[in-house]
Amino acid sequence: MAARPERRRKVALAGNPNVGKSTLFNALTGLRQHTGNWPGKTVGIAQGRVRRGREEFLFTDLPGTYTLDGESEDERIAGEYICSGEADCVVAVCDASCLERSLILALQVLERCDRAVVCVNLMDEARSQGVRVDLKGLERALGAPVVPTSASRDQGLEALLSAIGRVCDGAPQAPRRWEDPVRAAEDLGRACVAREKPPEGWRLTLDRVLVSRRHGIPILLALLFLIVWLTVWGANYPSALLERLFDGIYGLLAALMAPAPWWLRGVLLDGLYATSARVISVMLPPMAIFFPLFTILEDVGYLPRMAFLLDGAMARCGGCGKQALTLCMGLGCNAVGVTGCRIIDSPRERLAAILTNAMVPCNGRFPTLILLGSLFFPRMGAAVLVAGAVVLGVLGAMGASGVLTRTVLKNRESTFVMELPPFRRPRIGQILVRSLLDRTLFVAGRALTVAAPAGVVLWILANTPLLGLAAAFLDPLGKFLGMDGAILLAFCAALPANELTVPVLLMILTGGGSLQSVAGLGGEALLAAGWTWQVAVRVMVFTLFHWPCTTTLQTIYKETGSIGKTAAAFALPTAVGMILCLALRLVLG
Amino acid sequence: METSLDRLRPGSRAVVIEVNTPPALTRRLRDFGLVPGTAVRCRYRSPWGKVTALSFRGAVLALRTTDLKKIRVTC
Numbered sequence: 001m002a003a004r005p006e007r008r009r010k011v012a013l014a015g016n017p018n019v020g021k022s023t024l025f026n027a028l029t030g031l032r033q034h035t036g037n038w039p040g041k042t043v044g045i046a047q048g049r050v051r052r053g054r055e056e057f058l059f060t061d062l063p064g065t066y067t068l069d070g071e072s073e074d075e076r077i078a079g080e081y082i083c084s085g086e087a088d089c090v091v092a093v094c095d096a097s098c099l100e101r102s103l104i105l106a107l108q109v110l111e112r113c114d115r116a117v118v119c120v121n122l123m124d125e126a127r128s129q130g131v132r133v134d135l136k137g138l139e140r141a142l143g144a145p146v147v148p149t150s151a152s153r154d155q156g157l158e159a160l161l162s163a164i165g166r167v168c169d170g171a172p173q174a175p176r177r178w179e180d181p182v183r184a185a186e187d188l189g190r191a192c193v194a195r196e197k198p199p200e201g202w203r204l205t206l207d208r209v210l211v212s213r214r215h216g217i218p219i220l221l222a223l224l225f226l227i228v229w230l231t232v233w234g235a236n237y238p239s240a241l242l243e244r245l246f247d248g249i250y251g252l253l254a255a256l257m258a259p260a261p262w263w264l265r266g267v268l269l270d271g272l273y274a275t276s277a278r279v280i281s282v283m284l285p286p287m288a289i290f291f292p293l294f295t296i297l298e299d300v301g302y303l304p305r306m307a308f309l310l311d312g313a314m315a316r317c318g319g320c321g322k323q324a325l326t327l328c329m330g331l332g333c334n335a336v337g338v339t340g341c342r343i344i345d346s347p348r349e350r351l352a353a354i355l356t357n358a359m360v361p362c363n364g365r366f367p368t369l370i371l372l373g374s375l376f377f378p379r380m381g382a383a384v385l386v387a388g389a390v391v392l393g394v395l396g397a398m399g400a401s402g403v404l405t406r407t408v409l410k411n412r413e414s415t416f417v418m419e420l421p422p423f424r425r426p427r428i429g430q431i432l433v434r435s436l437l438d439r440t441l442f443v444a445g446r447a448l449t450v451a452a453p454a455g456v457v458l459w460i461l462a463n464t465p466l467l468g469l470a471a472a473f474l475d476p477l478g479k480f481l482g483m484d485g486a487i488l489l490a491f492c493a494a495l496p497a498n499e500l501t502v503p504v505l506l507m508i509l510t511g512g513g514s515l516q517s518v519a520g521l522g523g524e525a526l527l528a529a530g531w532t533w534q535v536a537v538r539v540m541v542f543t544l545f546h547w548p549c550t551t552t553l554q555t556i557y558k559e560t561g562s563i564g565k566t567a568a569a570f571a572l573p574t575a576v577g578m579i580l581c582l583a584l585r586l587v588l589g
Numbered sequence: 590m591e592t593s594l595d596r597l598r599p600g601s602r603a604v605v606i607e608v609n610t611p612p613a614l615t616r617r618l619r620d621f622g623l624v625p626g627t628a629v630r631c632r633y634r635s636p637w638g639k640v641t642a643l644s645f646r647g648a649v650l651a652l653r654t655t656d657l658k659k660i661r662v663t664c
């Protein structure tokens with residue numbers, strides 16, 4: 001390949017949340033980057049390259065922001081980057097269907113940059129809403145090229161790139177100054193935007209029903225129940241299939257490794273392989289169902305409405321409606337829920353939300369709840385049991401954050417300001433790819449990196465007297481809490497992934513040397529071990545309230561940057577679980 | 590008629606006269622474009638009336654109804 005001299009240009013994309021900035025970035029660079037239909041999604045700074053002839057553009061997707069002088073983390077990152085002059089050209093991305101509002105930020109960008117392009121995105125959506133934009137007039141008024149695009153349909157991208165190229169090559173644009181960006185945007189909106197039909201339509205009707213007093217909350221609960229039910233019910237079959245597949249591979253590997261010494265076979269096959277296989281087959285299917293479903297809600301724009309509906313309830317425990325969203329994300333995976341807490345504005349509320357997120361059961365804990373529940377309370381269905389556990393977990397998380405925000409994390413003034421973007425049709429293909437790649441595989445990969453070595457340790461423990469010793473050591477504490485040492489040990493061993501709790505417990509109870517040996521076992525082993533329904537209830541409660549898994553702890557450390565706060569996130573749910581179990585022992589006996 | 594924004598019925602319109610919210614919130618509202626002179630329309634309230642959705646400048650913004658008490662409007 002002939003190495004040609006290339007001109008490299010640094011281009012920054014700036015704009016309000018929800019103007020399709022990340023969609024534009026993805027369409028331009030082809031880099032898969034998660035975009036969602038709710039404010040405050042892009043975090044940190046994503047970059048991607050585009051080649052066009054002899055030019056190379058390095059695009060930086062700045063966090064969505066409403067101002068360049070803001071105080072929140074996202075706003076600061078965006079403002080500082082634009083004012084630093086780091087970029088050769090800044091593209092101010094606007095929403096054609098809501099041009100007046102997006103121009104407030106665009107004008108601030110134009111004031112500060114002498115090489116800028118205004119991209120009027122979502123032209124398709126504006127057209128369908130009957131909004132016409134006078135692009136030529138806008139261009140004259142702004143003194144910068146204005147390019148119309150519909151990023152989700154790949155329209156206008158070529159024109160945008162050539163406009164960026166021309167601006168980079170040309171002379172700096174004349175300095176611009178507006179007395180008051182808000183007023184100037186209003187005037188521009190009046191001059192350049194024409195509405196050909198009233199904005200009413202299916203969107204407003206849908207909105208009226210979904211957030212109405214009578215239907216709002218029932219619809220919300222029904223949707224969540226449906227998602228949980230589909231996850232629980234739908235995961236059974238693929239989980240069993242994966243398990244059978246992994247069993248088959250186990251047989252092949254065992255034959256291959258027959259000449260190896262028994263301990264090597266044990267460590268690699270029964271330890272590393274069996275544990276990893278177990279984690280994948282139990283973890284992957286529910287996440288591969290939950291995340292696409294949840295991403296559909298995100299993509300159509302239902303999540304901000306959910307925050308809107310639940311803010312009243314969350315305000316009572318010192319939080320805001322956005323925390324309700326992070327709790328729901330926690331149902332899929334607490335690590336994802338913790339990351340989602342970035343959308344919460346107040347630092348103290350955000351910390352309270354991070355510390356309590358793990359009290360909502362992620363779907364890795366569903367199997368434990370279902371097994372125990374259906375064994376001891378056979379008349380209730382699996383989905384009802386899980387739903388009950390979820391309600392209990394949510395109440396626990398809300399109660400705990402209520403206590404936190406009234407004591408150590410006392411909040412001066414809690415506010416809730418959230419844009420409700422228009423409903424959009426979900427893009428199913430993109431949803432599948434994004435939710436599977438960005439969330440499911442990412443989380444599963446992270447869990448595997450811990451579960452695989454933990455499997456080795458577990459095997460060594462199980463095949464020496466150490467496991468029995470550890471269980472005996474934990475027994476007094478376990479008994480005190482109304483459980484026993486084996487149960488506590490299983491919870492400890494499931495630190496890499498909650499999916500391991502039941503298999504490890506069965507392994508300890510049956511004295512099996514590996515997870516593979518208990519693959520076919522179910523609840524009979526628990527009944528044989530003399531469990532009563534009271535013990536089962538306490539184990540279910542402790543399943544809800546105990547330390548978060550390593551993936552979640554890692555994420556909490558990354559988000560807070562503090563060992564102390566990570567330790568608090570470990571201790572808080574554990575303390576709640578221990579107190580509840582102790583209380584249950586005293587009450588139920 | 591002068592009143593505060595929290596008294597506005599869903600569906601009705603008004604023009605903002607004065608924003609007396611705490612400074613941090615006032616700044617945020619300004620970033621969204623909610624300043625004196627802005628024409629707003631009350632869209633809907635949440636089930637217990639704690640949150641109100643307003644539309645202005647082509648966008649919809651959800652705010653706590655208690656904060657709206659401090660925004661004076663004329664309608």
